[in-house]
Amino acid sequence: MADTAHTAHGSSExxxxxxxxxxxxxxxxxxxxxxxxxxxIHSMNPAADVLALASTEVDxxxxxxxxxxTVTWRGKPVFVRHRTAEEIEMANAVDVSELxxxxxxxxxxxxxxxxxxxGICTHLGCVPLGQKPGEPKGEWGGWFCPCHGSHYDxxxxxRKGPAPLNLPVPGYEFIEDQRIVIG
Amino acid sequence: xxxLNTNNRALKWFEARLPVVxxxxxxxxxxxxxxxxxxxxxxxxxxxxxxxxxxxxxxLFLAMNYTAHTDYAFNSxxxxxxxxxxxxxxxxxxxxxxxxxxIVVYIHxxxxxxxGSYKPPREVLWWxxxxxxxxxxxxxxxGYVLPxxxxxxxxxxVITNLFSAFPxxxxxxxxxxxxxxxxxxxxxxxxxxxxxxxxxxxxxxxILHIWALHEAKSNNPLGIDMKGPNDxxxxxPYYTVKDLFGLGVFLxxxxxxxxxxxxxxxxxxxxxPADPLxxxxxxxxxxxxxxxxxxxxxVPDKLGGVLLMFASILVxxxxxxxxxxxxxxxxxRPIYKWFFWLFFADCILxxxxxxxxxxxxxxxxxxxxxxxxxxxxxxxxxxIGWFEKPKPLPESISAAVSKKSKxxxxxxxxxxxAQEKA
Amino acid sequence: MRKFILTAAAAVGLSLAATTGANxxxxxxxxxxxxxxxxxxxxxxxxxxxxGFQIYNEICSSCHGLSLVAYRNLQEIGFxxxxxxxxxxxxxxxxxxxxxxxxxMRPALPADRFVSPFPNEEAARxxxxxxxxxxxxxxxxxxxxxxxxxxHLMLGYKDEAPEGFELxxxxxxxxxxxxxxxxxxxxxxxxMVEYAxxxxxTAEQMAHDITGFLQWAAEPELEERKSLGIxxxxxxxxxTAMLYALKRRxxxxxxx
Numbered sequence: 056m057a058d059t060a061h062t063a064h065g066s067s068e069x070x071x072x073x074x075x076x077x078x079x080x081x082x083x084x085x086x087x088x089x090x091x092x093x094x095x096i097h098s099m100n101p102a103a104d105v106l107a108l109a110s111t112e113v114d115x116x117x118x119x120x121x122x123x124x125t126v127t128w129r130g131k132p133v134f135v136r137h138r139t140a141e142e143i144e145m146a147n148a149v150d151v152s153e154l155x156x157x158x159x160x161x162x163x164x165x166x167x168x169x170x171x172x173x174g175i176c177t178h179l180g181c182v183p184l185g186q187k188p189g190e191p192k193g194e195w196g197g198w199f200c201p202c203h204g205s206h207y208d209x210x211x212x213x214r215k216g217p218a219p220l221n222l223p224v225p226g227y228e229f230i231e232d233q234r235i236v237i238g
Numbered sequence: 239x240x241x242l243n244t245n246n247r248a249l250k251w252f253e254a255r256l257p258v259v260x261x262x263x264x265x266x267x268x269x270x271x272x273x274x275x276x277x278x279x280x281x282x283x284x285x286x287x288x289x290x291x292x293x294x295x296x297x298l299f300l301a302m303n304y305t306a307h308t309d310y311a312f313n314s315x316x317x318x319x320x321x322x323x324x325x326x327x328x329x330x331x332x333x334x335x336x337x338x339x340x341i342v343v344y345i346h347x348x349x350x351x352x353x354g355s356y357k358p359p360r361e362v363l364w365w366x367x368x369x370x371x372x373x374x375x376x377x378x379x380x381g382y383v384l385p386x387x388x389x390x391x392x393x394x395x396v397i398t399n400l401f402s403a404f405p406x407x408x409x410x411x412x413x414x415x416x417x418x419x420x421x422x423x424x425x426x427x428x429x430x431x432x433x434x435x436x437x438x439x440x441x442x443x444x445i446l447h448i449w450a451l452h453e454a455k456s457n458n459p460l461g462i463d464m465k466g467p468n469d470x471x472x473x474x475p476y477y478t479v480k481d482l483f484g485l486g487v488f489l490x491x492x493x494x495x496x497x498x499x500x501x502x503x504x505x506x507x508x509x510x511p512a513d514p515l516x517x518x519x520x521x522x523x524x525x526x527x528x529x530x531x532x533x534x535x536x537v538p539d540k541l542g543g544v545l546l547m548f549a550s551i552l553v554x555x556x557x558x559x560x561x562x563x564x565x566x567x568x569x570x571r572p573i574y575k576w577f578f579w580l581f582f583a584d585c586i587l588x589x590x591x592x593x594x595x596x597x598x599x600x601x602x603x604x605x606x607x608x609x610x611x612x613x614x615x616x617x618x619x620x621x622i623g624w625f626e627k628p629k630p631l632p633e634s635i636s637a638a639v640s641k642k643s644k645x646x647x648x649x650x651x652x653x654x655x656a657q658e659k660a
Numbered sequence: 661m662r663k664f665i666l667t668a669a670a671a672v673g674l675s676l677a678a679t680t681g682a683n684x685x686x687x688x689x690x691x692x693x694x695x696x697x698x699x700x701x702x703x704x705x706x707x708x709x710x711x712g713f714q715i716y717n718e719i720c721s722s723c724h725g726l727s728l729v730a731y732r733n734l735q736e737i738g739f740x741x742x743x744x745x746x747x748x749x750x751x752x753x754x755x756x757x758x759x760x761x762x763x764x765m766r767p768a769l770p771a772d773r774f775v776s777p778f779p780n781e782e783a784a785r786x787x788x789x790x791x792x793x794x795x796x797x798x799x800x801x802x803x804x805x806x807x808x809x810x811x812h813l814m815l816g817y818k819d820e821a822p823e824g825f826e827l828x829x830x831x832x833x834x835x836x837x838x839x840x841x842x843x844x845x846x847x848x849x850x851x852m853v854e855y856a857x858x859x860x861x862t863a864e865q866m867a868h869d870i871t872g873f874l875q876w877a878a879e880p881e882l883e884e885r886k887s888l889g890i891x892x893x894x895x896x897x898x899x900t901a902m903l904y905a906l907k908r909r910x911x912x913x914x915x916x
Contacts, residue, residue: 108771
């Protein structure tokens with residue numbers, strides 16, 4: 056770059072020393088610029104107060120068998136479904152190896168009657184239907200995403216449609232028999 | 239625009255369609271001639287441009303986390319300081335960047351005054367600079383309001399009330415500025431919107447400023463025009479590397495304030511949330527407004543003070559005609575040189591007076607300093623130009639440089655380019 | 661280079677000249693104290709800050725809020741996660757609405773900001789004879805002498821106002837308070853706090869500790885700021901030196 060304006064009388068030794076200095080300085084400056092960009096980029100990541108947001112507590116006792124509720128956790132909908140014996144059976148009656156995202160129902164629940172899953176379609180982020188009575192539950196009795204037609208089963212696993220993964224199960228624990236804390 | 243000298247076929251293809259590289263080469267590169275004798279005083283123009291970019295980028299990321307509402311503004315700024323990753327760094331860069339922007343620009347302006355950079359053919363260039371200054375002042379003022387601290391609120395109140403000095407329409411103008419009957423949420427909202435957009439107006443005028451510069455080319459410490467290729471060197475690499483070195487030195491000063499004295503140039507009262515019922519004991523504007531604040535207060539009449547303050551900047555637009563000397567650089571003006579420093583000291587004095595409470599002896603000193611400010615520009619400058627006998631000018635930049643290095647620094651280096659007249 | 665140094669000096673001079681004025685308008689001279697967080701390598705003494713928190717928690721917090729600080733932040737001054745949970749759980753915050761639409765009180769969590777003693781300014785004034793105890797989150801930044809002011813204010817009470825000085829019924833004379841008539845009674849008496857770490861609780865010690873805690877509350881980023889600053893500064897010095905060498909070399913074939 057700098058050589059374009061350089062006239063021809065510098066000795067070749069001086070020339071190479073200048074080149075070395077030029078490259079070294081350019082490299083140091085470029086590293087500095089890259090490092091300086093980090094605080095700006097990092098400022099767009101979740102802030103400390105966002106990361107520290109309180110976890111969500113859910114009282115399960117009012118949820119009748121066969122019913123489901125949607126709670127908010129970190130600004131996202133979380134499905135909590137009180138599954139019937141039939142639904143649990145349906146969730147288990149599948150050859151796991153044939154699934155797109157192979158997972159047994161056991162891996163996805165702590166107590167078989169309670170399914171807790173983040174209610175966001177793994178395709179492009181819509182909220183699937185199937186929580187309220189009367190909503191389409193898809194071909195496998197779980198959830199159906201109206202945006203692009205993904206079907207989830209009663210364990211929240213993807214069975215048909217464009218979504219690549221099962222509905223994720225958030226970290227949660229039972230603090231009482233009928234009470235969970237998500238997060 | 240001449241052909242770009244390259245063997246890169248992809249670049250050639252692109253250049254034939256959008257010649258951006260050769261454009262840059264002509265405006266800031268190897269094809270833009272600059273006087274070979276520019277001193278470090280000529281670093282501050284490009285430095286100001288870089289600071290403007292730093293301000294826009296840091297401001298953009300701050301805006302992503304700021305809430306322009308009277309109920310949330312103060313806490314949202316504190317959230318930036320405490321919770322947003324590196325938010326404190328962004329805010330301190332922006333806060334101190336404003337002060338440093340003015341330091342750089344003020345030095346740039348005084349350099350122009352000393353070396354007569356406003357004289358023909360650079361009058362429009364000078365005007366564009368003044369427009370940039372005015373836009374900067376408006377932007378800085380509105381930015382200071384955004385944290386919604388005590389100084390934000392009362393600064394906004396006092397400054398907007400200046401407009402009430404105008405007869406008949408004054409009160410209506412102030413109500414219009416406020417969007418209500420006091421400085422309140424509508425005021426904060428519009429100030430945020432304007433504070434965000436005005437810097438881009440500054441960028442636009444900076445482009446005009448540089449455009450005008452490229453027509454006339456840079457002035458230089460000798461104040462004489464470039465007469466041939468021996469007087470000039472290409473901007474790149476000579477002044478790019480010199481400007482980058484200057485930038486490094488600037489960043490060292492800047493980093494000192496950002497990391498160790500971030501609130502030195504601020505005011506403690508602005509860490510108290512705005513309270514419309516309590517005025518702080520001493521209201522002072524940010525330091526860069528102090529000289530103008532002193533001029534405002536020097537006049538006991540409300541309207542008079544306001545007019546004089548605006549006049550103190552507008553009068554600078556007439557400088558190319560007020561200064562009657564044909565010689566640009568103060569180096570060859572034995573009398574003006576002294577008056578320049580007197581004027582400089584007067585401006586510093588005005589800044590000091592602006593920070594002092596409105597009581598004696600400060601009021602009287604402020605009045606004298608204000609009078610001298612205008613006396614210098616309106617009376618002394620024309621007179622000095624008429625009566626002063628300038629020293630003889632060198633015949634060319636290269637001749638002067640050659641003489642200096644022969645006389646002052648021993649023999650001319652063997653590898654120096656030939657200095658014959660072109 | 662000579663010209664360059666002159667230029668740099670002019671730049672510094674200009675800025676200093678312009679700012680000294682702005683800071684000269686203070687009224688009462690506050691003596692300078694020395695603190696660990698001052699200087700190039702300033703840091704916080706975590707033990708001091710924890711003692712300071714104890715004073716805030718046991719004394720100041722009955723009147724003064726600290727609304728910009730969250731309980732989780734206490735982990736930064738050396739409290740463990742469980743300690744922070746316990747500290748937070750001692751206070752109650754309003755939450756809700758619940759399923760029936762009612763607001764309810766629950767124990768504070770680490771993610772909550774410090775609970776203020778009064779729900780609003782009116783309640784605070786009513787409980788304090790018309791005086792408003794200010795929020796302390798930014799106190800160390802919001803007063804001209806900052807930490808020094810807090811320290812001396814805590815110790816600056818005089819039993820008797822100077823002759824001829826009029827004090828209100830609920831006011832006290834303090835050497836360092838602007839106007840000297842302060843609504844806050846003297847707070848720090850020897851031994852009124854039993855420090856968890858066994859430090860002797862003299863008035864000076866307590867003033868020292870609460871000042872440290874409030875300084876941290878106002879500038880929690882200070883340690884990170886100064887240590888990053890050192891790195892940035894070293895980098896800039898190296899880069900600038902290289903640019904200077906490059907500049908000299910590039911300019912070596914030009915007479916200027």
